[in-house]
Amino acid sequence: MDTKTSQQRFVTIGLIxxxxxxxxxxxxxxxxxxxxxYQYYSSVGTNKELLNPSFDHFIMAELQKGIDEIQMRLQDQSSWxxxxxxxxxxxxxxFLGIFPYAQIRTRTSGEKRDSGAQLQTAxxxxxxxxxxxxxSSLSLMIDLHIRGNAIVVNQIGLWIASHVEPLYLGTNVFPPHSLVGWETFLxxxxxxxxxxxxxxxxxWPIHILTVICFLLYLINARTAVIKQTQIRIKVDVAAFWLVHSCLIVIAWTGHYLPPIFQQRIPLLGIQEGIFAALPYAGLALILASINWIFIIGKRSVGMGMV
Structure with a gap:
């Protein structure tokens, strides 16, 4: 293995x-x-509203709506x-179905090529x-749908923990050994x-298949040894932006929430609104720039493209 090949493998591993x-x-x-x-505070036994059966019935109906919504979205999430x-x-x-067809064409033409070489070419x-x-793009878009369901489920859980359970069990600032509701416990x-x-x-494991597909695309685009034609460059550029545009979309929409909700971002603390989504969208943009340099950049320069 020559030095250039070793360097390329090292760069590829680092990129992964x-x-x-x-x-x-x-x-x-x-x-x-x-x-x-935006949270509800009360003490046990001081909720005069609960003495009104109509009010209690209304709260129970609203709670049931939330529970039904959670069940529906969890089922939808599992289906997706x-x-x-x-x-x-x-x-x-x-795609793999093309491989046997290529073997048949090779045998028909009389060309002798082993299966490994044909698969590598494919x-x-x-x-x-x-x-x-x-x-990769399809998997990312499905993950975006799954994530949307998870966000709504979490928002409903926050409403239950911040407004419904404190109404019946008292303030949601609980002493160490007090009884708490399930959503508050979580x-x-x-x-x-x-x-x-x-x-x-x-x-993260929910997205493991997406990660595998993304890395397979990355390795294919990085290590493919092919004749660099204008058409091939255009295909690579189109595929690159298809995948990375989907990643940027899920990085933004998967982390942006209405400002009423706060998120605890690692190293950045409590953030809300666009300030909670910007770090993740920024990471996706930086990754797209790095991948462009090491996947598309050199090919484009070699073909006289900017």
């Missing part, structure tokens, strides 16, 4: 780790909370997660780049919805 770091950050789910001015495997598997199967073809870019101290580390490790 940079992409994994950014993807983990983008797919994290920062803890959400409500400012104190399954669809992702079907769609991604279908696209990859369609994986380095523009069609492979398009297929992996399409798979947000008490460093719990499921408040721990920063858990926000990364718990939700």
């Amino acid at each position: 780790f940079v992409n994994i770091f950014v993807l983990v950050a983008v797919f994290s789910f920062p803890p959400m909370c409500l400012p104190e001015k 997660f399954q669809y992702k495997f079907l769609f991604v598997g279908g696209l990859l199967a369609a 994986l380095q073809s523009p069609l492979a780049t398009i297929a992996l870019a399409a798979v 947000r008490r101290g460093e719990a499921m919805h408040t721990d920063v580390v858990n926000s990364i490790t718990f939700f």
Whole structure:
């Protein structure tokens, strides 16, 4: 292995780790909370409204609406997660279906080529780049839909924890051994919805297939040894921006919430609105710039393109 090849492999491995770091950050789910001015405070036994049966019935009806919405969105989230495997598997199967056809054509023409060489040629073809870019983009858009459901579920949980449970159990600033509701329990101290580390490790595996597809596209675009033609460059550029545009979209929309909701961003503390989404969108833009330099940049220069 010559020095140039070693350097290229080192750069590729480094690029993979940079992409994994950014993807983990983008797919994290920062803890959400409500400012104190939007939370309900009361003491047990002082809620005179509960003495009114009509008021109690209204609260229970609203709570049931929230529960039904949570169940519907969790079911929808699970369905889209399954669809992702079907769609991604279908696209990859369609691409791999070309491989046996190429073998038949080779045998018909009398050309002697082993299966490994044919597969390598297929994986380095523009069609492979398009297929992996399409798979990655589709997976990212499905993840965006899944994330939207998770955001709404978390918002409903915040409403229950901040307004419904304190109404019946008292103020949501609880002593250490007091009885709390389920949604409050999930947000008490460093719990499921408040721990920063858990926000990364718990939700990230949902996107593992997307990460794999994204990295496969990255490796294909980075290591493909092909004749650089104008058409090939255009295909690479189109595939590149298809994938990275989807990543930038999910980085922004997956982290932007109405300013009434606050998010605890690692290293940045409590942020809200656009200031909560900007760090993740910025990371996605930086990643797109880095990938452009190491994937498209040298090819474009070599072809006389800017």
